[in-house]
Amino acid sequence: MSNRKTADRLIEAIEASGRHYRDSLPMIASENILSPLxxxxxxxxxxxxxxxxxxxxxxxxxxxxxxxxxxxxxxxxxxxxxxxxxxxxxxxxxxxxxxxxxxxxxxxxxxxxxxxxxxxxxxxxxxxxxxxxxxxxxxxxxxxxxxxxxxxxxxxxxxxxxxxxxxxxxxxxxxxxxxxxxxxxxxxxxxxxxxxxxxxxxxxxxxxxxxxxxxxxxxxxxxxxxxxxxxxxxxxxxxxxxxxxxxxxxxxxxxxxxxxxxxxxxxxxxxxxSEFEEFGSSYAHDTVENARSLGEALSSEGFDVLAEERGFTASHQVVTRHGGIDSGAGRDAAATLEEAGIITNMNMLPGDTKALSPSGLRLGTPELTRVGMGTDEMQDVARLFARVLLEGEEPSSVKNSVREFKSQFQTVQYCFEPGPAYPGL
Ligand SMILES: Cc1ncc(COP(=O)(O)O)c(C=O)c1O
Missing domain, CATH: 3.40.640.10 (Type I PLP-dependent aspartate aminotransferase-like (Major domain))
Structure with missing residues (x-):
């Protein structure tokens, strides 16, 4: 392949990555998106x-x-x-x-x-x-x-x-x-x-x-x-x-x-x-409220959500267990969810000893909150999880629902000039 073709291919892969996130539910707890400014x-x-x-x-x-x-x-x-x-x-x-x-x-x-x-x-x-x-x-x-x-x-x-x-x-x-x-x-x-x-x-x-x-x-x-x-x-x-x-x-x-x-x-x-001085307190509040709602909704759907006695979470994270210690069920769940357009990461839970075959999933609400989802939408998200992981629906069919749902949340909020969350695609 010529150097130019390689460069073109790279640009295409970069844009494909952007489209992947635009059409998905990005729920990696360490990720976020930038405001236009x-x-x-x-x-x-x-x-x-x-x-x-x-x-x-x-x-x-x-x-x-x-x-x-x-x-x-x-x-x-x-x-x-x-x-x-x-x-x-x-x-x-x-x-x-x-x-x-x-x-x-x-x-x-x-x-x-x-x-x-x-x-x-x-x-x-x-x-x-x-x-x-x-x-x-x-x-x-x-x-x-x-x-x-x-x-x-x-x-x-x-x-x-x-x-x-x-x-x-x-x-x-x-x-x-x-x-x-x-x-x-x-x-x-x-x-x-x-x-x-x-x-x-x-x-x-x-x-x-x-x-x-x-x-x-x-x-x-x-x-x-x-x-x-x-x-x-x-x-x-x-x-x-x-x-x-x-x-x-x-x-x-x-x-x-x-x-x-x-x-x-x-x-x-x-x-x-500067934007945080104006919007940070409401963003932090909404992010934590969403995580709590997500924990509750996932638990109601039948998932094993950690720390139920403490209200599931006081942060932006929710952690679920998908099988026995070191079973790799967290890894498998993350892979299936991605096929359905839900991006998460497998995580070791207390007791697990193998980083590549853990039993847990770590979920985060920072990005979903930033594109305008609230506690009602967390119920919808939990339902999508249940369809893929508990009810055995084909991930590709759930992916269509995910894309349609996410199309309503494409504007980055909590900033001076709300604008496209996934620009230039
Ligand atoms: C507790 C903690 N410290 C440090 C880091 C590293 O941060 P960075 O990815 O910005 O290097 C992470 C990343 O997730 C983290 O969870």
């Missing part, structure tokens, strides 16, 4: 530019306008996340974690975190950022009923292990972490408390989950593209007034993990922050 910021000349350092203290010429953008963004982030310090440069949640861990601990230090089997993220594991920094990992005892660290046992563990960093937060994140109790234990032994809000950052900022920086977290990291509906990237935040810590956190990102740092995405984040 944020998209404009990301698709700007800034894409090709360089800046290193902090505003007004650069290693490159040409940064004056970008300095203004980053300064406005930092101030907006401090308001949105209600904190004294914000770094908006990180290119992802993982980078935020590596940078923050570089600032808070040195190789060989001990860290406590949630295990990946219990919903912790790979960057909290030896195979990820924690291992990359050479940290000695100890994981918290887990309360499977409550889907959170076992408070007393985890506090004891922190007191006994005396880590440098007590890290909290998960990828399967249904309920707020009991942070006040656990931060107290961490601070008693001189540990810094780091809260990874990658998934729940928009809910935290919208006042609808928990308030980690008031509950004991010294540092909060997060992604800028999950429940916080901006472009791909990250944040590092702190309410500490310790300027030495601020300097360490800044240098953890640059030069720690970034040289230039994707200026178009930083610009997109700044626009997303």
């Amino acid at each position: 944020v998209r404009r910021a990301c698709d700007s000349d800034l894409h090709g530019r360089y800046a290193e350092g902090l505003p007004r203290r650069r290693y490159y010429q040409g940064c004056d306008d970008f300095d203004t953008i980053e300064e406005i963004g930092i101030e907006s982030a401090k308001r949105v996340f209600n904190c004294r310090f914000a770094n908006i440069q990180s290119t992802s949640g993982t980078n935020s974690n590596i940078g923050a861990l570089k600032s808070l601990a040195k190789p060989g230090d001990k860290i406590t975190a949630v295990s990946t089997a219990d919903g912790g993220h790979i960057s909290h594991a030896r195979m990820g950022a924690v291992g990359l920094r050479g940290l000695d990992l100890v994981t918290y005892p887990w309360d499977e009923e409550r889907m959170e660290p076992d408070i007393d046992a985890a506090a004891d563990l922190i007191r006994n292990e005396e880590p440098s960093v007590a890290l909290f937060g998960q990828s399967v994140f249904l309920f707020p972490t009991p942070l006040e109790e656990l931060s107290q234990a961490a601070h008693e032994v001189g540990a810094k408390v780091m809260y990874d809000a990658a998934h729940v950052l928009g809910l935290v900022a919208g006042g609808k989950f928990q308030d980690p920086l008031r509950e004991g977290a010294d540092v909060m990291t997060g992604s800028s593209h999950k429940t916080f509906p901006g472009p791909q990237g990250g944040f590092v935040l702190s309410d500490s007034d310790d300027e030495k810590l601020h300097r360490r956190l800044n240098s953890g990102i640059f030069p720690g993990v970034c040289s230039s740092y994707h200026l178009h995405h930083v610009a997109g984040k700044t626009v997303a922050l």
Whole structure:
């Protein structure tokens, strides 16, 4: 194939991916879509530019306008996340974690975190950022009923292990972490408390989950593209007034993990922050309400939804179990759902040991909410799940219903200029 044909084929595949999502129910809990104004910021000349350092203290010429953008963004982030310090440069949640861990601990230090089997993220594991920094990992005892660290046992563990960093937060994140109790234990032994809000950052900022920086977290990291509906990237935040810590956190990102740092995405984040100040609280509210409704509706349809006793969820996620431990039934369910145009991901649940054949599915409401679906539509979504997975209807026939249903939800909301959710197709 000629190079030109390859390029054409690639453009076609990119557009096909867009159409796939446009016509589907995208329910990956870590995903979201951009508002038209944020998209404009990301698709700007800034894409090709360089800046290193902090505003007004650069290693490159040409940064004056970008300095203004980053300064406005930092101030907006401090308001949105209600904190004294914000770094908006990180290119992802993982980078935020590596940078923050570089600032808070040195190789060989001990860290406590949630295990990946219990919903912790790979960057909290030896195979990820924690291992990359050479940290000695100890994981918290887990309360499977409550889907959170076992408070007393985890506090004891922190007191006994005396880590440098007590890290909290998960990828399967249904309920707020009991942070006040656990931060107290961490601070008693001189540990810094780091809260990874990658998934729940928009809910935290919208006042609808928990308030980690008031509950004991010294540092909060997060992604800028999950429940916080901006472009791909990250944040590092702190309410500490310790300027030495601020300097360490800044240098953890640059030069720690970034040289230039994707200026178009930083610009997109700044626009997303402005939109969040206006619409974030209602977006966070509606996202959580939708998740609760979805949990209830799926349970009424006959699905095994985790944490029924706690109301299924207090976040943007719902988790369902589809078979015995390590049965692979979660993987199979995700594949069948995609044939019907419903995009989800398989997930390990407590007890599962094999990441590629888990029993669970993790579902998220951020994108469905952002295109205007409400609690009534969550009943419709649960019905579609039931048709495919419980009633054995042909996925291809359900796919037609999905496409027709989704065609009514094509405008991105909670932003200054609502517009096409899947533009240019
Ligand atoms: C808890 C947690 N931390 C960090 C990350 C990584 O974020 P990113 O994909 O922005 O690197 C994730 C991703 O899903 C996550 O769930």
